[in-house]
Amino acid sequence: MKRLGWRAGIAAALMVIAFVFLVPSMTQELPPWWSGVLPKDKIHLGLDLQGGVHLILEVEVKKAAESYLERVVEDLKPDLRKSKIRVLDLKRRGIEGIELTLPPDQDTKDLETLLGSTYPSFKLEPGVKDEKGRTYLLSLLDQERTQIFKMAADQALETIRNRIDQFGVTEPDIRPQTGHRILIQLPGIKDPKRAIDLIGKTARMEFKLVDEENSLEEALKGNVPAGSEILHESAVDRKTGRKTSVPFLLKKRAPLTGESITDARVQLDTQMGEPYVSLSFDSRGARVFERITGENVGKRLAIVLDDKVYSAPVIRDKISGGKAQITGAFTMDDAKDLAIVLRAGALPAPVKILEERTVGPSLGKDSIDQGLQSMLIGGIIVLILVALYYRLAGLIADVTLLLNIPFILGGLAMFGATLTLPGIAGIILTIGMSVDANVLIFERIREELRMGKPARAAMEAGFSRAVVTILDSNVTTMIAALVLLQFGTGPIRGFAVTLMIGLVSNVLTAVFMARIVFDYLYVHKRWKTISIG
Amino acid sequence: MEIFKSKLNIDFIGKRYAAFTLSGLCILVTLVLLLWRGGPNYGVDFTGGVVIQVKMEKKHTPSEIREALAGTQLDDSIIQEFGETGAFEYLIRVTNPDLQAAGLGDKAQKALSEKLGEKVDIRQVEMVGPQVGEELRKKALYAIFYALLIMAVYISGRFEHKWLMAIIMAGCLIAATSFAAIFGAGVVWLIFIALFVTIAFCWFLTLRFAMAAIVSLMFDVLITMGAFAVTNREISLSIVAALLTIVGYSINDKIVVYDRIREVLARFRKMAFKDIINISINETLSRTILTGTTTLIVLIVLLIFGGPVIHDFAFALLVGIITGTYSSIFVASPILLLWEGKITQSGRNSRPQG
Numbered sequence: 001m002k003r004l005g006w007r008a009g010i011a012a013a014l015m016v017i018a019f020v021f022l023v024p025s026m027t028q029e030l031p032p033w034w035s036g037v038l039p040k041d042k043i044h045l046g047l048d049l050q051g052g053v054h055l056i057l058e059v060e061v062k063k064a065a066e067s068y069l070e071r072v073v074e075d076l077k078p079d080l081r082k083s084k085i086r087v088l089d090l091k092r093r094g095i096e097g098i099e100l101t102l103p104p105d106q107d108t109k110d111l112e113t114l115l116g117s118t119y120p121s122f123k124l125e126p127g128v129k130d131e132k133g134r135t136y137l138l139s140l141l142d143q144e145r146t147q148i149f150k151m152a153a154d155q156a157l158e159t160i161r162n163r164i165d166q167f168g169v170t171e172p173d174i175r176p177q178t179g180h181r182i183l184i185q186l187p188g189i190k191d192p193k194r195a196i197d198l199i200g201k202t203a204r205m206e207f208k209l210v211d212e213e214n215s216l217e218e219a220l221k222g223n224v225p226a227g228s229e230i231l232h233e234s235a236v237d238r239k240t241g242r243k244t245s246v247p248f249l250l251k252k253r254a255p256l257t258g259e260s261i262t263d264a265r266v267q268l269d270t271q272m273g274e275p276y277v278s279l280s281f282d283s284r285g286a287r288v289f290e291r292i293t294g295e296n297v298g299k300r301l302a303i304v305l306d307d308k309v310y311s312a313p314v315i316r317d318k319i320s321g322g323k324a325q326i327t328g329a330f331t332m333d334d335a336k337d338l339a340i341v342l343r344a345g346a347l348p349a350p351v352k353i354l355e356e357r358t359v360g361p362s363l364g365k366d367s368i369d370q371g372l373q374s375m376l377i378g379g380i381i382v383l384i385l386v387a388l389y390y391r392l393a394g395l396i397a398d399v400t401l402l403l404n405i406p407f408i409l410g411g412l413a414m415f416g417a418t419l420t421l422p423g424i425a426g427i428i429l430t431i432g433m434s435v436d437a438n439v440l441i442f443e444r445i446r447e448e449l450r451m452g453k454p455a456r457a458a459m460e461a462g463f464s465r466a467v468v469t470i471l472d473s474n475v476t477t478m479i480a481a482l483v484l485l486q487f488g489t490g491p492i493r494g495f496a497v498t499l500m501i502g503l504v505s506n507v508l509t510a511v512f513m514a515r516i517v518f519d520y521l522y523v524h525k526r527w528k529t530i531s532i533g
Numbered sequence: 534m535e536i537f538k539s540k541l542n543i544d545f546i547g548k549r550y551a552a553f554t555l556s557g558l559c560i561l562v563t564l565v566l567l568l569w570r571g572g573p574n575y576g577v578d579f580t581g582g583v584v585i586q587v588k589m590e591k592k593h594t595p596s597e598i599r600e601a602l603a604g605t606q607l608d609d610s611i612i613q614e615f616g617e618t619g620a621f622e623y624l625i626r627v628t629n630p631d632l633q634a635a636g637l638g639d640k641a642q643k644a645l646s647e648k649l650g651e652k653v654d655i656r657q658v659e660m661v662g663p664q665v666g667e668e669l670r671k672k673a674l675y676a677i678f679y680a681l682l683i684m685a686v687y688i689s690g691r692f693e694h695k696w697l698m699a700i701i702m703a704g705c706l707i708a709a710t711s712f713a714a715i716f717g718a719g720v721v722w723l724i725f726i727a728l729f730v731t732i733a734f735c736w737f738l739t740l741r742f743a744m745a746a747i748v749s750l751m752f753d754v755l756i757t758m759g760a761f762a763v764t765n766r767e768i769s770l771s772i773v774a775a776l777l778t779i780v781g782y783s784i785n786d787k788i789v790v791y792d793r794i795r796e797v798l799a800r801f802r803k804m805a806f807k808d809i810i811n812i813s814i815n816e817t818l819s820r821t822i823l824t825g826t827t828t829l830i831v832l833i834v835l836l837i838f839g840g841p842v843i844h845d846f847a848f849a850l851l852v853g854i855i856t857g858t859y860s861s862i863f864v865a866s867p868i869l870l871l872w873e874g875k876i877t878q879s880g881r882n883s884r885p886q887g
Contacts, residue, residue, distance in 0.1 A: 047843070055667065101642070192658075193639040213753045355666045358638055358658035363842070370840035378834035382827050389823070422771050425846055428835055429778060432828035433785070436820075439827075441787065443820045446535075469792040473785040476687055480781035484774060487676035492774045499778070533535065 007195035018410030046420030051361035064152035203259030233309035260285025264342035286322025392531035411501035420494035429504030552863035564758030576767035581663035616841030779853030
C-alpha cells in the first residue's frame with residue numbers, strides 16, 4: 001500500500017508542522033537551539049482577551065494647511081514690502097489660499113513676478129473689484145495642498161510612534177489608515193488614560209514674553225491689545241485639591257518654539273524633592289534663548305504648551321549654554337510624559353479620537369477562562385455523542401475532531417492571526433461544523449451499507465459521494481468568511497481568519513485524515529464489517 | 534444507534550403552503566416589530582457614543598450610579614445591569630456623539646469610588662465617533678449583500694451550470710450599487726433595493742437554486758434580527774459577524790439538500806420535481822437533525838458558560854441555526870417549485886406521493 005504510506009507521511013508531516021508552530025505559544029522560553037528558520041511568534045491574543053487600548057485617530061490635516069497658510073502670510077508681508085507692492089489687506093481664506101487686496105491703481109505685474117520666483121505653490125486668481133480696491137486670491141495649488149495633508153499625516157504617525165516607543169509599550173501596533181487616520185493598538189496597557197493623553201497631545205511648545213506694558217485687568221474686560229493674547233495657567237493646590245486658573249497677558253509672537261528642543265529629561269530638585277524637566281536647545285535655539293533672556297532681564301517669560309501656560313518665571317539673568325528648565329507642580333508621571341512629548345516633538349496638526357475601545361485586563365482574563373471552559377464542555381459532549389452514535393467510526397471521528405485543535409491553533413500562529421473572543425466562538429462553531437463533515441460521510445456509508453454493499457465498497461462510495469457535498473458547503477461558508485475578512489475590523493477579522501483556518505482544517509481532518517484510517521482498516525487490513533452504529 | 538429506523542417518507546412539500554404561511558407570519562411579525570421600534574436596536578458600534586462597563590463590589594440601583602456620576606459628562610447616561618446577577622456589573626451608556634472619551638473611564642472610576650466608597654473596576658470602555666459608526670454600518674450592510682451575491686453566483690454555477698449568467702448578474706449589481714453609493718444614495722435603502730433586484734433577476738433568469746437560497750438566507754437574517762428585537766438585544770459589530778456566520782451555516786445546510794436533489798434528479802429522470810425534493814429532504818433528514826443537534830449543544834454550552842460578553846453572539850447563532858435548519862426544509866426547497874407551473878403545467882397534480 002504505497003499510496004497509503006505516502007498519505008500517512010503527509011498527514012504526519014502536517015501534524016509536525018502544526019506542533020512546531022505551536023511550540024512558541026506553549027513554552028515560556030524557547031530553547032537556545034530553537035533559532036533561525038523555526039517560528040518564534042506566539043499566537044497573538046486580541047485586545048479583548050489580554051486587555052489594552054484600541055484607538056482610531058484622525059489627523060486634522062486641514063489645521064496643518066491653515067497653519068501653513070498663516071506662516072506664508074507672515075512671510076509674504078516683508079517680501080511684499082521689499083518688492084514695493086502696496087497692500088491694503090492680507091489674510092488667509094480657509095484652506096483655499098490667501099486673500100490680498102491691492103489699491104485700485106496697483107497692477108499685478110510685480111506681484112506675479114514675486115509669486116513666480118518665491119511662491120511657486122500659489123496661483124493668482126483674477127481679482128474682484130470692490131469699493132476699496134481689487135481683491136485677489138492666491139490659491140494654494142491642489143497638489144500642494146494634498147502634499148501638505150500627506151506630510152502632516154505621515155509626520156503625525158511618526159511622532160506618535162516615537163512617543164509610544166518612549167512610553168514603553170510591548171508590541172504596539174500603529175498603522176496608517178485611509179482618510180488621514182491612524183490605528184493604534186496598545187495591548188496589555190495598565191493606565192489607558194495616560195497613554196491616550198500622551199498620544200493625543202499636540203504638544204506645541206512656545207516661549208512667550210509676558211506683556212507687561214499693558215494692563216491685564218483692562219485686557220480681561222475685553223480690550224486685548226493688538227499683538228497680545230490671554231492664556232491661562234491652571235494649577236492644582238496639592239493640599240486642598242482645588243483647581244485654580246490664573247490668566248496671563250502674553251505677547252502673541254513666540255520667538256522660540258519646541259522645534260528648537262533637542263532633548264528633554266526629568267530631573268529631581270534636590271531641595272524640594274520635586275521633579276522638573278530640563279531642556280536642551282539646538283545651537284540656533286540656544287542663541288535665541290540667550291538673546292531673549294539678555295534683552296528682558298527682570299521680565300517674565302512664559303512657557304506655553306498647547307496654549308496653556310505651564311509656568312512664567314522671572315528672567316533673573318542672561319542664560320547662555322542652551323539649557324532651560326520647566327518647573328511646576330508636577331507629579332513624576334506628568335514630568336515623564338512632558339519630557340516624552342517634548343523629545344518626540346509636536347504633532348503637525350491636532351488629532352481627534354474617532355474610536356476608542358479599552359478593555360481592562362480583568363475582563364480579558366475572565367473571557368479567556370469562560371471561553372476555554374465552554375470549549376471544553378461543548379467539545380466533550382460532542383465527542384461522547386459522536387462515539388455513542390457511530391461506535392468505532394465515531395471514535396475515529398473523535399480523533400480527527402481533536403486534531404482540529406492543533407491545526408487551528410497552529411494555523412493561527414503560522415499566519416500571525418489574532419485570536420479574539422469571537423475567534424474562540426469561531427473555533428467552537430467549527431467543532432460543531434466539523435462534526436457535520438463526519439456525519440455526512442457516515443450517513444452516506446450507512447446508506448450504502450443498507451443497499452447491501454460490502455464494507456470496503458460502502459466506505460469508498462460513502463467517502464467519495466460525501467466529499468462533493470462537504471467541499472461545496474465549505475466553499476460557500478468560505479465565501480462568507482472571505483467577505484467578513486474584507487469588510488470586518490478588529491475582532492471580526494480575527495473571527496473570519498479563525499473560521500477560514502477552521503474550515504480548511506475540517507476538510508483536512510474529516511476527509512483526508514479519517515480516510516487514511518479507514519483505508520488502513522478496510523483496504524490494508526481487509527476488515528469485513530464496519531462498526532458504524 | 535439510528536434516529537430513524539425505517540426509510541423515511543415524510544411529505545414535507547405537501548405541507549408547503551402551511552409552511553409558507555408560517556414563514557410569512559414570522560416575517561410579518563418581525564417587520565411590524567422592527568417598524569414599531571423604529572428600526573433595529575443598534576449598539577454603540579453603529580450609532581456612535583460611549584459605553585463603559587464597570588464592576589462594583591455590591592449591588593446598586595441605576596439611579597444611585599447615575600447620581601454618583603453627576604458632574605462627569607456622564608450624568609445623563611443610561612445605566613443597565615449586565616451579566617449575571619451576582620456580578621454587580623453595570624453598563625454606563627451615553628449617546629452624546631460630541632463626547633470625547635479620553636479619560637471618561639477614569640473619571641467614572643474616580644467619581645464612583647469616591648461617592649460610593651468602594652473599589653470600582655473599569656472592565657471596558659468603548660467610544661465610537663458618529664462618523665465611524667455610520668461607516669461601520671455601511672460596511673456591515675455591504676458585507677451581508679456581497680456575501681449573498683457571491684454565494685448566489687457559486688450556487689448557480691455549481692447546481693445549474695449558469696456560471697456566466699450569474700457572474701454577469703452579480704457584476705452588474707455590484708457595479709450599480711457602488712455607482713449609486715458614489716452619488717450618495719442612502720446605503721440602507723440601496724442594499725434593500727439591490728437585494729430585491731437580485732431576487733427579480735434570479736426569477737427571470739430562472740436561477741432557481743440561487744433565488745431559493747437568497748430568499749431563505751434573508752429569512753434567516755431577518756428572523757434573527759426579529760429575535761433580537763423581541764428580547765431587546767443590541768445589534769453590534771460582533772452580531773454582524775454572527776449574522777454572516779449564520780448565512781454561512783445556513784447555506785451549508787441548503788447545499789447538502791441541493792446536492793442530494795441534483796443526485797436524485799440524475800437517478801429518477803422522470804419523477805415529478807416535488808417528489809424528487811421530498812426524497813432528497815427525507816434522505817438527508819437524519820444528517821440534518823444530527824448536525825443541527827451537535828451544533829446546538831455547543832452553542833447552548835457557550836450561551837451558559839461563555840460569559841456575558843459572548844452571550845448575545847451565542848444567542849444570535851442559536852436562533853440563526855434553528856431558523857437555518859427550518860428554512861432549508863420549508864423555505865428553500867418549496868421555492869424551487871415556484872417555476873414548476875410555468876415549465877410543466879401538469880407538474881403540481883401529476884402523481885400521488887410515493
